[in-house]
Amino acid sequence: MSNLNQDVSLEQEIQAADNKNKVWKWLFISSAAFMISWILFPIYLLIVSALSSAEVVNGWPKAFVPEFDMETLQFFMNYYGVLGALKNSLIAAVFTMVISIGLGTPAGYALARFEFRGKETFRMMILLTRAFPMPLLALPLAVIFINVGLDDTLFGLSLVHAALALPFAVLITSSLFLGIPVELEEAAWVLGCNRWQAFMKVVMPLALPGLTASAVFAFVISWNEVFAAAVLTINNQTLTAFLVQSLSSSPAEVKFAGGLILIMPAILFLFVVRKYLFSMWGIANR
């Protein structure tokens, strides 16, 4: 009898726990849905407006279903120099990524693993490159670039963008390496690896998702930067330098279509590297 009673109370407890779980689950799902729509809804509106004709974009009420009017997008595709600028933007962004990862990873590793004089100062100083506004730097930079022959080249532009992206690359990678136990590396040394091999075979695979994240950062910084790109390039303008400023004084439907073209490559890039980002956040590979 007493056993039976116990069972009943146990069942009730399980029931209560279940209910509690359900509430949490719903809370979780609804907040996730909210956060997803926070990101996706504006992009959705952008797509709808980009695929609509001028009358619909300027009309009221706003449409929520695209009417697949390609006129504005087509105008862009035929617009002089858009494809070239798109290519330039991609090249500059990839250069920036390579430079900032190539320089940022060793710097981050050094900050994480070694003790040296002025380490804290270095950590602060590296943020200083972001302390000066671009319009202030662009003029002297342009003068120097013209003098050394880097003017109007994507490589030169990538150097500037890499300087902007480096603080993030260094700080992200250093905290990344801090999170990887030094014992793993030591074990690799004991088992016969030299420092470089241990880094490549043990630390690197663990750090890859984080490195991807900082690469994404570098890519996005380069992709979004307008002022330096506009001043430092003439014949090799990037897409943002080419479009963003002209867009601000263009009619609404052109703004939407241009906006779509500007965000598309960045979204595609994120899609390609999502695997590494997911594994960093502890979600299984898919």
Add this chain to the structure above:
Amino acid sequence: MIKKIILPILLGSSIASASEVVFYSTQANPLKEADAMRNDVLINFDGEVKFLPQEAGPFFSRIEAESRAGSVTLGVLGALHGQFPQIQDSLDSIDDVLGSVPEIKSNKTMSELGKLGSQNQKYIPWMQATYIMAANKKALPYLPAGADVNALTYDELAVWAANLKEATGDAKLGFPAGEKGLMHRFLQGYLYPSFTHSVVTDFRGDDAKAMWAWFRDLWQDVNPRSTAYSLMQEPLLTEEVWVAFDHTARLKDAFDQRPDDFIAFPAPSAKAGRGFMPVIAGLAIPAGTPDRAASVELIKYLSQPEVQVKTLKATGFYPIANVELPADLPANVRIAGKAISMQANAADALPSMLPVGLGDMSGQFSKAYKDTFQQIVLRNADIDQILDRQAMVLKTIMVSANAPCWAPDKPSDGVCPVN
């Protein structure tokens, strides 16, 4: 070999052909205008030209950088009258070019402006525009009794705005008072001249005080979103606003997209007259340009009457050269053109010149007016106090620029006084 093939690949760039003239411009910046410039206007130019529109900030930085480094790639510069002073030191003197464009030279007042207050010609006037009013036809029934929309007074405009607010529940009058809007031109070229017959001298006179009080009252019936508007064609098209003031090129899309729904009309008048202000864009050549002869050819080409008409179609800016306008013009030109000529030829017309001789103080000059507007109208500050303070600011600007008065102010001996 190395320089031509390997280097470009290595540096990820192409090296432009030497004969190409780079036409760098703050004008025709909106995408569709730039497209029309390339495909309709520049297409028949005998030679290679690369049209690169650019925002003012990077435009100035680029020109200054090239001039400091002593290595110039730009061929022709297109900018507004008010923008040239900032890069005046980087410009070549082009008196020789003015001689070869008689159709521009014959317009004495304008070609004189191209000297920027110096001895030599710094730019050749390229095209012109002005600011007018636009209205949705739905707003016309609410005009105050007896008012003629083409000869409106500012008091009638106020009644009209109040009527609209009462009838629709929304404030339907709008001004471009946003970050990139041209509100300061309304204050300098329209409001001040119309009420005080002055821009600088009577900045804080009794008429100016009354004007600001009037404008603050009017603002009750102005759409509060005005502080976010840059180009009035957008709120006009969305019908957020029914009556608006703006630059003709910034109203263009409204007239083009719905020519049957909108009208254009001259700016209103007040007791001193119907103040209005022209906008002039010019063409200049940077000192040390790679192929000066080609740059000169391009300026000559753009000054030809038929090319000026094409430019009008592309940008909504009117010719400087004296030309017969053809019949097949786009809607915006037909609609705005009539209002512009009514504005300029009105019996009480009071043309206000662009600020002359301010040099690189032009930006601060405009800011002084914008700040005054913000303090008095938007923040409801004390009119006397703000006008006294801003008058000192204005005085400092005039003294440090050493600028004499310009119309509608009376000519001055030496620096233009602020009473």
